[in-house]
Amino acid sequence: MTIKEIKELFKQGAVSAEQLELLKQDPRTGVQKLLASYYKKQEKLAKKRAEFEHRFAYERKFWAKDELVAGVDEVGRGPLAGPVVTAAVIIDENFDLIDVNDSKKLSPQRRLELYPEILAQAVSVGVGVQSAAVIDKINIYEADRVAMAQAVQALDRKPDCLLVDAMDVPIKIPQVKLIKGDAKSNSIAAASIVAKVFRDKLMDDYAKVYPQYDFPKNAGYGTKEHIAALKKYGPTPIHRKTFAPVSEFF
Template identity: 60%
Template structure:
């Protein structure tokens, strides 16, 4: 009596937990002459290759942290989001990761989708040794300029950590705190700690701007995060300047000047 082959649907279900190219079930699948089986095999190999590449890239992003972990030191990654918008604060995140941190998808927040960032946010909070947020308000930005306000926000984030770091890894800025700092260009793509900080800061600010969208409808803050999109500029022209707009930023500055002349 000939044994009926396992259906392709059953095969797909059975192979959902394959994590290694050396899994013996893949060898059995390779011997299956059905076209659907070979297509499934090719798909699984592609998935495994992507997973392996992601893990390799993640391990590379731990390059700057490892020497500090080996010395028993706490290292914090620091990053900012929101330097360019016309409205809302600049937000900075500081994250201290443990030496056993293991979320390979943590990468530069700009390379992730909103859905991916939202999914990673609670995972980072759960695994991190410490997390802190620093805010530079629109008023502070107008008083001392966006660059200096970003430095102040980063300082606030670092000082707000419940755990004192021994070293900082920073995305291209110098923070006014008495701690040694490694400054990296595009640090959020090179350091897992900075990447985690960029995700935390981005998600936190996006949630904040969504709340502001409820307070100040008509500018599209939930969608544009305060950047100068067509909808935002139209809202500015129709409704004027809100308390969260940066008055020293053009075109906000121009609208204020026009209103004062009229």
């Protein structure tokens, strides 16, 4: 085979053990470089797969008892504008999206790609949203908790337990609180991606109403450009009045 044909073979991923043995004996430098690159990618993929399997540790404890467990996470506690959004996701042992991880570790494009795949593979998905007005009324922590309960209640299957990222949900279901849970549980990681993509889409929609604040780029967070727009145009109805520096305008 030519080096171009070998490159295409690796690209397709369908390389047999017999072919690999033959390629090992090929004296061409270009072939050996392709082979080294292939093994490196396989090693990286194996590591990613092992880490993914490890993040099922908490779920498996409940699956062993034939119980449903939901991962719960939130996004949007820190922004100056927009709602806090939460998601609850139930997955089972057939879930195989190995790229699912803490949403902060993924590119915006990869989150967008994973979002519909999570919805397709999950047993159930629920979303909770609490507005800036609610955040101002009861504070961000409580609004977050209410939104989490809302997300769990939106599930069409009632879970036997919740895995929650460092929070407690005001709902009568047993809960396991995990610090940095989105890096420890695939259920929570899936919820973090759903919540992030859902909220980003909301902020993109708000940008059509309030284009001056560049919400598609800052998602409501207090960037230099966002604060400059606040000073020039003042706050909108979706800005959080109790958050500085928005509070300075009231």
